[in-house]
Amino acid sequence: xVSVQQWTGRxxxxxxxxxxxxxRAFAEHLGVALRTVAKWESLGTExxxxxxxxxxxxxxxxxxxxxxxxxxxxxxxxxxxxxxxxDYETWTExxxxxxxxxxxxxxxxxxxxxxxxxxxxAPQQLDDKGLYLYGRSLVLLGDLQRDQGAILxxxxxxxxxxxxxxxxxxxxxxxxxxxxxxxxAVVQEMSGELESSARHYxxxxxxxxxSPRDRAKARLWVVTALSKEGHNEYATNAxxxxxxxxxxxxxPEDWSVxxxxxxxxxxxxxxxKQALHCIDIAxxxxxxxxxxxxxxxxxxxxxxxxxxxxxRNDGLxxxxxxxxxxxxxxxxxxLRSIEGIRKGQQG
Numbered sequence: 001x002v003s004v005q006q007w008t009g010r011x012x013x014x015x016x017x018x019x020x021x022x023x024r025a026f027a028e029h030l031g032v033a034l035r036t037v038a039k040w041e042s043l044g045t046e047x048x049x050x051x052x053x054x055x056x057x058x059x060x061x062x063x064x065x066x067x068x069x070x071x072x073x074x075x076x077x078x079x080x081x082x083x084x085x086x087d088y089e090t091w092t093e094x095x096x097x098x099x100x101x102x103x104x105x106x107x108x109x110x111x112x113x114x115x116x117x118x119x120x121x122a123p124q125q126l127d128d129k130g131l132y133l134y135g136r137s138l139v140l141l142g143d144l145q146r147d148q149g150a151i152l153x154x155x156x157x158x159x160x161x162x163x164x165x166x167x168x169x170x171x172x173x174x175x176x177x178x179x180x181x182x183x184x185a186v187v188q189e190m191s192g193e194l195e196s197s198a199r200h201y202x203x204x205x206x207x208x209x210x211s212p213r214d215r216a217k218a219r220l221w222v223v224t225a226l227s228k229e230g231h232n233e234y235a236t237n238a239x240x241x242x243x244x245x246x247x248x249x250x251x252p253e254d255w256s257v258x259x260x261x262x263x264x265x266x267x268x269x270x271x272x273k274q275a276l277h278c279i280d281i282a283x284x285x286x287x288x289x290x291x292x293x294x295x296x297x298x299x300x301x302x303x304x305x306x307x308x309x310x311x312r313n314d315g316l317x318x319x320x321x322x323x324x325x326x327x328x329x330x331x332x333x334x335l336r337s338i339e340g341i342r343k344g345q346q347g
Contacts, residue, residue: 009040018072138164149333178209232268
């Protein structure tokens with residue numbers, strides 16, 4: 001709640017307006033003469049209530065409901081954008097809703113939920129709780145931009161992640177900082193910096209700031225990057241170990257995703273039988289049916305089918321299905337990946 005160090009007619013008039021009372025009703029509410037309230041209204045900062053009346057005004061402000069207090073603060077300090085506890089609760093709820101929207105690739109609504117807060121709050125005017133929520137919103141905005149394929153530039157996942165990284169570093173929340181570093185490594189991989197991303201994944205795979213699940217993800221992504229570089233035989237062995245880690249941790253969705261990546265590593269190594277076996281596991285055990293994951297699974301499956309002349313037409317059909325979903329949900333990075341697979345096959 002905003003406090004008043006020294007009441008003048010200006011603050012008293014603002015309180016009356018915030019309480020939505022007439023001058024007469026306000027005078028009765030405070031137990032002062034009507035002419036006193038009229039004096040505050042006309043003289044503003046040029047008049048100060050007596051000490052006993054100052055105390056009465058303090059009490060009236062303290063007893064006002066939260067909506068009236070918010071109106072009082074907005075009248076006196078229109079430049080302030082800092083959130084109040086009630087705002088923080090709503091902001092947290094919107095963050096949770098945005099998580100669900102992003103998982104379903106409902107990018108427009110997720111963007112609306114996040115920008116309604118970030119667009120009206122300046123970080124330098126927020127307390128630690130507000131900065132934490134702002135940082136979380138930035139990370140989700142980065143996730144959204146990454147899924148849309150906007151990975152570099154001023155309006156990109158990388159920019160959002162770096163800004164959030166600075167906030168959580170300032171707030172001294174090591175786990176959040178490390179998670180963002182993991183996301184930045186993903187952006188590196190997506191932008192083609194495979195060696196750099198592999199090095200960063202490897203460092204994070206042993207980083208105690210991260211949870212066991214996040215460290216297992218980092219281990220999986222190390223070999224994913226190496227597989228893209230052509231180190232397929234090594235990658236298949238390392239991915240098998242990472243897959244076991246997800247099984248030990250009881251993470252079925254990550255276990256399924258690991259089989260999808262393992263399938264592609266087997267394809268790269270020329271073992272199409274094992275590739276089909278692993279992609280079949282991934283397609284039948286996944287627990288999250290999001291458009292993004294459907295596109296990724298279909299892209300991997302189509303890629304494997306294209307590698308065999310006998311199933312090439314089936315592979316093209318599966319990739320066409322993936323393209324339709326990717327276009328529907330604006331998954332431009334996935335579209336580029338599919339286009340790259342097709343060109344590689346033609347070459």
